[in-house]
Amino acid sequence: MSQAKLMTILVAMVLVVMAVLSFAYRVDERERAIVVRFGKVVRFDDTPGLRFKVPFIDNVRFFDSRILTLDAAPQRFLTQEKKNVIVDWFVKWRITDTLEYFVTLRGQEQEARRRLEQRVRSDLLGEFGKRTVRDVVSGDRREIMQIVSERADAEARKLGIEVVDIRIKRVDLPADVSESVYQRMVAERARIAKELRAQGAEEAEKIRADADRQREILLAQAYGEAERIRGEGDGTATAIYANAYGSNPDFYALYRSLNAYRESFKGKDDIVIIDPSAEFFKFLKNPDAN
Secondary structure, eight states: OOOHHHHHHHHHHHHHHHHHHHHEEEOOOOOEEEETTTTTTEEEOOOOOOOOOOOTTTEEEEEEOOOOEEEEEEEEEEESSSSHHHEEEEEEEEEEEEEHHHHHTTTOOOHHHHHHHHHHHHHHHHHHHHHHIIIIISSSSSHHHHHHHHHHHHHHGGEEEEEEEEEEEEEEOHHHHHHHHHHHHHHHHHHHHHHHHHHHHHHHHHHHHHHHHHHHHHHHHHHHHHOOOHHHHHHHHHHHHHHHHOOOHHHHHHHHHHHHHHHHHTTTTTOOOOOOTTTTGGGHHHHTTO
């Protein structure tokens, strides 16, 4: 086959492919398509698959039918107390009416995002203005999202789109306000800690005083009991001594004299000056004395 004939075949094949492409188009499951002829919509919402059109006259516009995300930049809103809060939010949306979407927005996704953001921002501004910082941070966030979602969806339906969900990711205070709040929290915690330490010291003093009082009471009771026992012991000893002395007075007299001798002559250098005829020496002179 000559080179000229081969080139002719290739050109013919290219022309056939171009002709087929000009007659047909494919709709994906994730897309919606609109066929426009001279600026007028002639067909829309084709089901997925291969479709045909009038070549060079019909123009096909494709739009994403999946859920899209509008992630707005964090913005400042005023609360009921006229305090600024920084709100980070996003919107989940999708095209539900392709024809309405194309007619009202000319099928421009950027315009849909702009108008949707304006609407949601306006509703959020109104809802935040009705509530305090405490409410928007912790209390009413779910309620705010529900109210704004319903209002935004009702408005978006007129544009051929549906608001699937609106979520507030974060609600923060400005940096200067956050620092001020942090310092107040530190001061408040320090005040509470000081009060708790003072209460603890007061309670410790009470416990210590009560312990000292109980100690004194116990010592007094113990001393009284010891004195009572000692008195009983002395009484018992005296009775025993008296009984012993009464049983054998001579032995008792000897026992007492021997103890007196032991105590008197305990040391080598002890000196006792006493009359030798004194009663003290009677057992030394006469061991049988009675």
